[in-house]
Amino acid sequence: MAIIITVVVLLLIVSGVQILKIAELRAISQGEKIYEVSEKEGKSQAILMLVFLVAFMGFFVWQIASWGGLLLPVSASEHGVGLDNLMNVTLFMIIPVFIITHILLFWFAFKYAYSSKRKAVYFAHSNKLELIWTVVPSLALTVLILYGLSNWNTIMKPINQEEEHVLIELVGQQFSWGARYAGEDGKLGRADVNYIEGVNFMGVDASDENSNDDVVVKGEFHIPVNVPVQFVMRSIDIIHSAYMPHFRAQMNCVPGLKTQFNFTPTITTKEMKEITQNDEFEYVLLCNKICGAAHYNMQMNIVVDSKEDYEKWLAEQKTFAE
Amino acid sequence: MTTITVDNINSRAELKRKTAKPLLWIGIMSIVMFFGGWTSAVIVSKGSISDWLSIHLPNAFYVSSVIIVLSSIFFHLGYLAIKKDQKKTLFIFVLLTLLSGFGFVISQYLGWKTLYENGIVATGSSSTNASSYLYLITFFHVLHLLAGLISLIVVSVKSKKERYSSSNFLGVELSLIYWHFLGALWIYLFIFLKYIA
Amino acid sequence: MSTHHHHHEDFLFKYIFSTDHKMISKQFLITGFLMGFIGMVMSTLFRLQLGWPGESFWLVDALMGSWAEDGVMAPDKYLSLVTMHGTIMVFFLLTAGLSGTFSNLLIPLQIGARDMASGFLNMLSYWFFFVSSVIMLISLGVEGGAASAGWTIYPPLSALPQAIPGSGLGMTLWLVSMAIFIVSSLLGSLNYIVTILNLRTKGMSMTRLPLTIWAFLLTAIIGVLSFPVLLSAALLLVFDRSFGTSFFLSDIYIGGQVLEHSGGSPILFEHLFWFLGHPEVYIVLLPALGITSEIISTMSRKPIFGYRAMIGSMLAIAFLSFIVWGHHMFVTGMNPFLGAVFTFTTLLIAIPSAVKVFNYLTTLWKGNIVYSPAALFSIGLVSTFISGGVTGLVLGDSALDINVHDTYFVVGHFHIVMGLSAIFGMFAGVYHWFPKLFGRMMNNKLGNVHFWITIVSAYGVFFPMHFLGLAGVPRRYYTNSNFPLFDNMVDINELVSTFAIIAAVGQLLFMFNFIYSALRGPKAPMNPWRANSLEWTAPVEHIHGNWYGDIPEVHRWAYDYSKVDESGEYIGGEDFIPQTVPLAENEHDGGGH
Numbered sequence A: 001m002a003i004i005i006t007v008v009v010l011l012l013i014v015s016g017v018q019i020l021k022i023a024e025l026r027a028i029s030q031g032e033k034i035y036e037v038s039e040k041e042g043k044s045q046a047i048l049m050l051v052f053l054v055a056f057m058g059f060f061v062w063q064i065a066s067w068g069g070l071l072l073p074v075s076a077s078e079h080g081v082g083l084d085n086l087m088n089v090t091l092f093m094i095i096p097v098f099i100i101t102h103i104l105l106f107w108f109a110f111k112y113a114y115s116s117k118r119k120a121v122y123f124a125h126s127n128k129l130e131l132i133w134t135v136v137p138s139l140a141l142t143v144l145i146l147y148g149l150s151n152w153n154t155i156m157k158p159i160n161q162e163e164e165h166v167l168i169e170l171v172g173q174q175f176s177w178g179a180r181y182a183g184e185d186g187k188l189g190r191a192d193v194n195y196i197e198g199v200n201f202m203g204v205d206a207s208d209e210n211s212n213d214d215v216v217v218k219g220e221f222h223i224p225v226n227v228p229v230q231f232v233m234r235s236i237d238i239i240h241s242a243y244m245p246h247f248r249a250q251m252n253c254v255p256g257l258k259t260q261f262n263f264t265p266t267i268t269t270k271e272m273k274e275i276t277q278n279d280e281f282e283y284v285l286l287c288n289k290i291c292g293a294a295h296y297n298m299q300m301n302i303v304v305d306s307k308e309d310y311e312k313w314l315a316e317q318k319t320f321a322e
Numbered sequence B: 001m002t003t004i005t006v007d008n009i010n011s012r013a014e015l016k017r018k019t020a021k022p023l024l025w026i027g028i029m030s031i032v033m034f035f036g037g038w039t040s041a042v043i044v045s046k047g048s049i050s051d052w053l054s055i056h057l058p059n060a061f062y063v064s065s066v067i068i069v070l071s072s073i074f075f076h077l078g079y080l081a082i083k084k085d086q087k088k089t090l091f092i093f094v095l096l097t098l099l100s101g102f103g104f105v106i107s108q109y110l111g112w113k114t115l116y117e118n119g120i121v122a123t124g125s126s127s128t129n130a131s132s133y134l135y136l137i138t139f140f141h142v143l144h145l146l147a148g149l150i151s152l153i154v155v156s157v158k159s160k161k162e163r164y165s166s167s168n169f170l171g172v173e174l175s176l177i178y179w180h181f182l183g184a185l186w187i188y189l190f191i192f193l194k195y196i197a
Numbered sequence C: 001m002s003t004h005h006h007h008h009e010d011f012l013f014k015y016i017f018s019t020d021h022k023m024i025s026k027q028f029l030i031t032g033f034l035m036g037f038i039g040m041v042m043s044t045l046f047r048l049q050l051g052w053p054g055e056s057f058w059l060v061d062a063l064m065g066s067w068a069e070d071g072v073m074a075p076d077k078y079l080s081l082v083t084m085h086g087t088i089m090v091f092f093l094l095t096a097g098l099s100g101t102f103s104n105l106l107i108p109l110q111i112g113a114r115d116m117a118s119g120f121l122n123m124l125s126y127w128f129f130f131v132s133s134v135i136m137l138i139s140l141g142v143e144g145g146a147a148s149a150g151w152t153i154y155p156p157l158s159a160l161p162q163a164i165p166g167s168g169l170g171m172t173l174w175l176v177s178m179a180i181f182i183v184s185s186l187l188g189s190l191n192y193i194v195t196i197l198n199l200r201t202k203g204m205s206m207t208r209l210p211l212t213i214w215a216f217l218l219t220a221i222i223g224v225l226s227f228p229v230l231l232s233a234a235l236l237l238v239f240d241r242s243f244g245t246s247f248f249l250s251d252i253y254i255g256g257q258v259l260e261h262s263g264g265s266p267i268l269f270e271h272l273f274w275f276l277g278h279p280e281v282y283i284v285l286l287p288a289l290g291i292t293s294e295i296i297s298t299m300s301r302k303p304i305f306g307y308r309a310m311i312g313s314m315l316a317i318a319f320l321s322f323i324v325w326g327h328h329m330f331v332t333g334m335n336p337f338l339g340a341v342f343t344f345t346t347l348l349i350a351i352p353s354a355v356k357v358f359n360y361l362t363t364l365w366k367g368n369i370v371y372s373p374a375a376l377f378s379i380g381l382v383s384t385f386i387s388g389g390v391t392g393l394v395l396g397d398s399a400l401d402i403n404v405h406d407t408y409f410v411v412g413h414f415h416i417v418m419g420l421s422a423i424f425g426m427f428a429g430v431y432h433w434f435p436k437l438f439g440r441m442m443n444n445k446l447g448n449v450h451f452w453i454t455i456v457s458a459y460g461v462f463f464p465m466h467f468l469g470l471a472g473v474p475r476r477y478y479t480n481s482n483f484p485l486f487d488n489m490v491d492i493n494e495l496v497s498t499f500a501i502i503a504a505v506g507q508l509l510f511m512f513n514f515i516y517s518a519l520r521g522p523k524a525p526m527n528p529w530r531a532n533s534l535e536w537t538a539p540v541e542h543i544h545g546n547w548y549g550d551i552p553e554v555h556r557w558a559y560d561y562s563k564v565d566e567s568g569e570y571i572g573g574e575d576f577i578p579q580t581v582p583l584a585e586n587e588h589d590g591g592g593h
């Protein structure tokens, strides 16, 4: 195999060299300066520019048409709706910019290809134009920045502790996730890597009385619909990132540090199965920060239940003390 | 073969005169960024650790500070001397600078020793971030100082041979700039370690 | 005997330990391209895995050996490849290869200097680069594999061999190589800055400098200010890895035991890394922008539009690049207020970038564009700079970033805006200044074909990635087949991989053209593109000192193309006026208003 390939490659190179040499000699004998781009050649490149423009825009539209439906379904969290709006507004600004500048670019490239009959216009600067394209983008950006930050502030706002909410700790480790519910007292017991032992893979401190009613689960965790969920993220080894794309939620899990994120799920798993017309549909928690060989397979299912179902499920789980 | 006429600006000495100092200054800038990286790291670490231990700097570090200021003064006097073409005086001052430079290194070493004897170590389980930074930063300062010492040795040998004069003292100047910089850097680090870390 | 000896020495100093900037430039170019080729082959290999996960490939088997049992690469080796690919492309090809080649070639020639400020430092700069390249390649062969923590080498993953085998010796060599690389880059940058500031020929004021030189100057300044910080971060990591300190490590349970480290913060590393990392993308990009500004003006036979605005926007970009690093850390749990600040500074960068784009467009408008391959690639750069730039507005927005951070959306974005733009700039530069580098011309027709294959397949590779990202596909995944969620991504992945293969094969055309032309190409005339800047007044053959006789004096800016007098005739009778031509009476210089 290797020998055949080597031989073929060598032959290709040799014949390439010969062809080039002959072409060049012929051009020289005809009195051309071979490095010079002839007007005809320039024109053909110019036409290709136009062809490319059409093809590129066509490709763009084709992608949207054929893959647009493969993207994430509607947001399953409250803040996600706002975020999707923000995304749409942003796309609404950048896609036209993308298209218009490309049309200009390739149109100019086509139109102004070299012709010996024309002179280029000596046009070196214009304060007016430059001012316009400093100010207009600035205004557009102001809108984006303000809108973006208002979203950001809503998303990052801590949960009002008085309000009804669920407190869950997500713990990442190579290469799996664990979730711990605060239990009836609403408090998570102390946890530290020093307590890790056997089944206590999260390192929960058994001597802390807050720990007793905590519920630790693996493989799948449930959350109630329309109730704010407060997540606290932790890692016991490498940086992981708790990514829940359907809820437009992501937060890194950093060893030695507690991070947090909160959102309110709005669509139950069952409802989402209908929306996506996919019986197999499950929400997932993925790891989205490179964390080792099996990073690509670090997952946990999320089930959004009605409140009753959720409470029933939670009651069935063993508490830490048990 | 056609010869290349070398116009004035490109004669070697001229080239060196024009470019050596800016080269040094920009080099110094990157050293500043290097230590800037670490000192900001200290601030970030301190901000993220609740039980940050402040370390009492050993007395030797105070002595070092005095020595390094003195050495800078010596060197500057030497520089002023060569500008007046006093070649012997230059040599004496450069020698004094060199000696105080070694004094600084010894004093730093004594400082580390005191730290070590007080149980403040750079690495391992009984070290803290504060102590690791302390050793690391002071150690890398000394590493940079070694380069300064080497240049001082060169300058002292050359001045002993009376290679410098009032019209030719670029080497002295370069070494001087670097040495002053090292002094200033130490004073900054010292103040930083004492008051901020 | 003695003559023979002499000859030997000559060879050594002419080709190997040369202090001549033109030779050093070629050394950088060739080393950079070799590294880039390796980086490209790596990307083809892992694209095979991503397109057809788990399938056995003869090529994978042949090239990866024990890393790929039966032609299927192991998951951690996939990460090795990705890490090395990223590192090689960003640092070796597009930092040293791009900036090293063209800063070295063009700075002395375009400002009118005999050589760099210090030829010796310049030579050291290359040799440090060479050594660091060799070490990086050696690390591919060591036990445990090459570094596998991503090119961003976040600890703890990069600090603990227990976490991934590549964090053993492979990571150590990575760090050693990068430390040497940083020294090389600093030595180079020092030289570039000082040369530009101090060795300009008579008449070459800062506002008459070609934009290439401005770009190289700012690139070098950014390098001098940011690389030392990476070095300081790398050293802390070295200490954590090998000497038991805990700058970045804390509370870790791995391999069945709790590590002794406590009190460190991985986030600290991210701050230090990105303080270099973000400016680094402009280190990669600015030279390409400078090169294409020059080429677009020359080849459209028009002055660059808004010369001062171009400089101003590069200055703004350079400055802003130091205060935006936090946009890589929006989801690390950073203080939301800080996140808001970084969003603000990041989106600000869009303004000078927009100015540049519109200035490019206006330069082409009513031009008389001569389509050399360099001109094609320059126009390609404008396209990629736009397509990649607009998605930056999504990623720079802290709120939007939550859901696309670390997904393929990011991979699409940075490949287009940084990877493609810089590569296109580099190709444009090579085609354009090949006559200055090798005294011969490249073949235009092959160059044209190369361009069209490259731009089509490059967009084919990277555009669809945005859709993957919007569908939630994370980057740095060995395969997408473990999540039912991604089952319908198979088609996209196959398409991307197919284009990646075409792109890679297309580059062979360039390699062939490059090698053939360097050895056999037609001899170049002195000023083949009829350009204004000083390098085209230097003799084609490489001589020490660049010009026979005196260095030419400069009387005008570099962009007097198609300048006409009142009667509408070209001043001087040609559509270009070299910088060495004195201003006519009543004629104004273009650079200053």
Ligand code: HEM
Residues within 6 Å of the ligand: C040, C043, C044, C047, C082, C083, C085, C086, C087, C089, C090, C094, C149, C150, C151, C152, C411, C415, C418, C419, C420, C423, C461, C474, C475, C476, C477, C478, C500, C503, C504
């Ligand atoms: C032949 C063309 C190229 C192809 C097909 C390609 C493909 C890819 C792909 C698919 C990834 C993501 C892998 C993953 O996340 O799992 C990647 C990563 C990367 N590529 Fe490329 N790439 C190419 C050229 C370049 C160039 C020119 C650059 C220069 C900027 C570059 C820089 C990077 C970087 C920095 C990463 C990130 C590595 C990491 O995650 O640590 N690539 N490449």
Ligand SMILES: [Cu+2]
Residues within 6 Å of the ligand: A172, A173, A174, A175, A239, A240, A241, A287, A288, A289, A290, A291, A295, A298
């Ligand atoms: Cu993970």
Ligand SMILES: [Cu+2]
Residues within 6 Å of the ligand: C277, C278, C281, C324, C325, C327, C328
């Ligand atoms: Cu950035």
